[in-house]
Amino acid sequence: MNSHRSRNHFDDLTVDHVRLCVVDLDARTAEFVRGFGLTPADAADLPGEDRTAVLTRGEIRLVLSSPLNDEHPDADYTRRHGDGVSDIALGTADAASAFAEAVRRGARPLAEPVRRGGVVTASVAGFGDVAHTFVQRAAARPSVDAAATDTGLRHVDHFAVCVEAGALDATVEFYQRVLDFRMIFEERVLVGSQAMNSKVVQSRSGLVTLTVIEPDTTRDPGQIDGFLKNHGGAGVQHVAFTTDDIVRSVTTMRSAGVAFLDTPDAYYGRLPERLALSRHSPEQLGELRILADEDHAGQLYQIFTQSTHPQRTLFFEVIERAGATTFGSGNIRALYEAVAAEEE
Template identity: 45%
Template sequence: MDITDTDHIELYVGDAHVAAEQLCAQYGFRVFGQGGPETGLTGQRSVLLGQRDIRVLLTSGLSGGHRASRYVAQHGDGVAIVAIGCTDAAAAYAEAVAAGATPVSPPRTATHGDSAVVFAEVSGFGDVTHRLVQRDRTDPNFLPGLIATPADPVPEHEDDLLHEIDHAAVCLPAGELDTTVAYYERVFGFSMIFQEYIEVGEQGMQSKVVQSPSGGVTLTLIQPDISRQAGQIDDFLAWHEGAGVQHIAFSTHDIAAAVRTLGERGVGFAQTPGSYYDMLAGRLGETDVPVADLRPLGILVDRDHWGQMYQIFAKSTHIRRTYFNELIDRHGARTFGLSNIPALYAAKERELAAVRDTTLSEGTAL
């Protein structure tokens, strides 16, 4: 199976137009196309957003029986499809099914004029599926005949801050981590490139990262340690009602500028205590981005064998406090350092703790 990259992600949402407006206003995405019953997308309304090499498809069901409606009813808004680019979608589908993947949708071809895109779907984790996509990268048509795109390609903007989908982080119920790693190794030919045990206070979680041979698709898989105190992963699994994508990480080439700009547009970011930066020089030495720029923005920094990486979580705007976004800026780093992930999850735990305290206070007042 020749996998190239993360072709796109598809989120099932209650209102695709409202979700699109928020992502455009806050994150700088632009509308690249739309589809619905009039374009052959039966029972749904979809909006395609783009920025650099990122494509995000937002889909809402138009009836209770549509799979997007069922997904939102159970899980709330979230990532339902992680699409994988490949050189031969039909062959990849056959190979994946032969290796044990559950078939979801057989190969079909979307065509319009001279444009053609082949796609099929197989099982992933929880209720998330993988769409295998074969396309000509020079063709601006996303799903020709199904998603209507402008006659003239949407131009890139010089001020685009986000460039690629770096990885997806997945929360799994306890006991499913190793079997899920084995599934991606067997079905998609992924390799495990990183693993660690994360401790945040009295909580514990195990993380393993799997990646395609091309390096274009990366999944961070996380399960809670149920022998420890329940925490944010347990919260996600309860509120999301099962395994799912906790966050998508978008890469940027200037994280300080991105955080400042997105913050001005209304994106909230997790806070990092000043003590983190007080100890940074002793832990990492000199950083590519000055600590004076990192500290006021709450950006974290770590390194692996190849270089440094900078990361930050955006605060969730989801009513269930499940899905959120991450920004990551890689300065040569290929994997994940040993200090950022615990720090990132500690920051997210502080955010969720504040939400719990507020909810408890409001409940008591009532």
């Protein structure tokens, strides 16, 4: 349907940064520096109408912003949602052209292209109150991790996005039509009397991945319903960070005060029967409460932090991929049950 020329607008997309609106900038900054090993970086290319902290590790770049006054858009975001992801910024070689093409395909424009120093940005609306800012940089941004605790976190693996019941297919279609994403995985999860549906969309580059989840309202309300209620609509439920050694990362993060979701002992009792682990031992995984799964391409290991926000919404994931390219179908159920148990 689209020409080769138009497809090129979105072939190179990356996660440039993740913007979080926060109520208490100092507390959230300290949390990410201490627990996640992120390092404060220069914020010179960002607008100055609110308080901002830029934190990096590897390819991860979080931009934390806190409004200076009640009239700022970030203040409206935090009133509606509390702390949360307000922008999944997409790196590209030509931000102005990507913006124009996305708008031509039906995206709602939020901010026209503007240049600050060597950086060009332009924004369109995504899902809920989450924007996508196209970011074009004249040079690769430096990564300086030496001053922080080495948690081993490397880059953003994926975002888990909760949308209202009935919005899953329309959300997936938007990313396919507007940004040339592909649907690479789908799953229906039943846990007791609750259920949810999910579809995974990914950029052509393979570097931007959204797991989009909707609740099944024909079943009993569950944690996805709870997120949508507490968050005030669609939004990012969690952000997943990759590591090359999840045992080392989780050990370091726990020592720094990060709390993770628990998993029932029975999960680890059944683990040796379910998997012949390619990395780590059942004892190591059980001690740290790390989940393990596999697909046709290999194994993956993952764990989820407890939410530190009053609404119990946004949290984070640490994931190690030992070949696996999907998302741990068996662990989706385990996560669902773990979050439900924490809420109880």
